[in-house]
Amino acid sequence: SAMDKAAMEKAIATSGRTRDIIRKHGFTFKKSLGQNFLINARVLDQIIEAADLDETKGALEVGPGIGSLTERLAKAAGKVTAVEIDRRLIPILQDVLDPYDNVSVVHGDVLKTDLRALWEERFAGLAGVSVVANLPYYVTTPIIMKLLEDRLPLDNIVVMVQKEVAVRMAAKPGGKDYGSLTVAVQYYCEPELVCIVPGSSFIPAPNVESAVIRLKRRRAPAVDVRDEDRFFRVVQASFAQRRKTLANNLTAFSGKERKGELAELLTACGVQPERRAETLSLQEFAAVYEALEKAGMSD
Ligand code: SAM
Secondary structure, three states, X not given: OHHHHHHHHHHHHOOHHHHHHHHHHXXXXXXXXOOOEEOOXXXXXXXXXXXXXXXXXXXXXXOOOOOHHHHHHHXXXXXXXXXXXXXXXXXXXXXXXXXXXXXXXXXXXXXXXOHHHHHHHHHOOOOEEEEEEEOOHHHHHHHHHHHHHOOOOOOEEEEEEEHHHHHHHOOOOOOOOOOHHHXXXXXXXXEEEEEEEOHHHEEOOOOOOEEEEXXXXXXXXXXXXXXXXXXXXXXXXXXXXXXXXXXXXXXXXHOHHHHHHHHHHHHHOOOOOOXXXXXXXXXXXXXXXXXXXXXXXXX
């Protein structure tokens, strides 16, 4: 709308280097690609600091935009690879990143990228690799899940996400923010909130508050489960209807005819059937899954 355009013009007019680059290339933002470029230098520095990089390490950036974070990564890490979906940004990135010989830009959709192959091609021999990004919000969860499930050898994931999503990833059992995303993230990582970031730190400003979160990859998953896919299916089924008890959600999952058996089984592993999924720790989810698995009720 006209208002948006005026607000954007104002923001661009106050953001030095980003303005220059956008003007020079006549770039226009695509909302559908989650294009909110970070213009707050202090926040960019905080992201770099949280990523804990050095010249022996690599960084994968998802969605480099016009390269504001990429430039800092190039200075902080040994090697940087940035995957950007918007073809219009590729020549801009080539221009901005021209001074750096340790950065490569890949044009593509990160969700369709073979990250294992990219790792071998780009990051072989490095002491560690972290994912560092100001994520496009419309695909935050699929990107995070892909990074975790592809079982890549990575140290940290340091990302800007919607504040609400960061709160869910870092949630403790017992509240409405605790859900299947929480369990999935905390199964693989230790989350740590780095900072809350207001909309005014971006152009154009998103309608929501943002946050930088650091997900520190665990050496081994938080709990030991026989089959991860089936474990996560049980977790997801437990949260299927948030107002329902664990017993009711799991009955819908494993079949009405086994309702009685299920209640006994939950009680036997120390989880009262009336509890709600949001109150269960990862250890309790693992115990419930293990009991279902043994009873042949986990898929
Ligand atoms: N890193 C830049 C910054 O901080 O200013 C831009 C961040 S912006 C929030 C998200 C970026 O991700 C945009 O450049 C957008 O084009 C890109 N993007 C969106 N979807 C993508 C996808 N599926 N794969 C790769 N990049 C994507």
